Amino acid sequence: MDETTILFVNKEEALQLTRKTNVRAALDQLAERAPCVVVKLGRRGAIAAADNQVVSVPAFELSPVNTTGAGDSFAAGLVHAFLSGRNLYGCLVQGNACGALCTLQVGGTGGSLT
Numbered sequence: 001m002d003e004t005t006i007l008f009v010n011k012e013e014a015l016q017l018t019r020k021t022n023v024r025a026a027l028d029q030l031a032e033r034a035p036c037v038v039v040k041l042g043r044r045g046a047i048a049a050a051d052n053q054v055v056s057v058p059a060f061e062l063s064p065v066n067t068t069g070a071g072d073s074f075a076a077g078l079v080h081a082f083l084s085g086r087n088l089y090g091c092l093v094q095g096n097a098c099g100a101l102c103t104l105q106v107g108g109t110g111g112s113l114t
Contacts, residue, residue, distance in 0.1 A: 006082065007034040008075050014039045023047060027054065038078060038092070040071055045096060050088050057092040064103035074099030 001007060007030060009017065014026040023039055024047070030037040031049035038048040047056040064070075077098025081091040 001030070001033040004034045006036045006038060006079065008038050008040065008071075008078075010040045010042070010071065024054075036082070036088075038075075038095075040074060040099075046074070046092050048088055048092055053088060055088045055092060057089065057096055059096055060100040062100055062104065066106045067103050068106075070099040070102045073102035 009030070011023055014023060014030060015021065018026040018029045020026040020029060023041070027037055027039055027047060027049050030039075036048065036050035038046060040046050041059075043059050045056060045058040047054065049055075074095040078091045078095030081094035086094065
């Protein structure tokens, strides 16, 4: 973790890694080890910590067809936004958008942006 620029974990992973019982406490602990920590919350969106700030965004409301690849698409969208210089909020929104689009078709990448 100490060599990671962006650490992506889901809620269960965050709680298990830290042995905490709530996401915010887990996020805070993980943020002591990595410059940017993102906790994916599925239908509840995502929360992230970087540069002494914590930002959360809700998920887009839609009717998913298949969630295969949604987490990977989320990460790809967020990393793209990060490398483009967007702020933490913008990174989370773009990640959520990419993850949401992925769920609209079967196969993991059919709904992705090209």
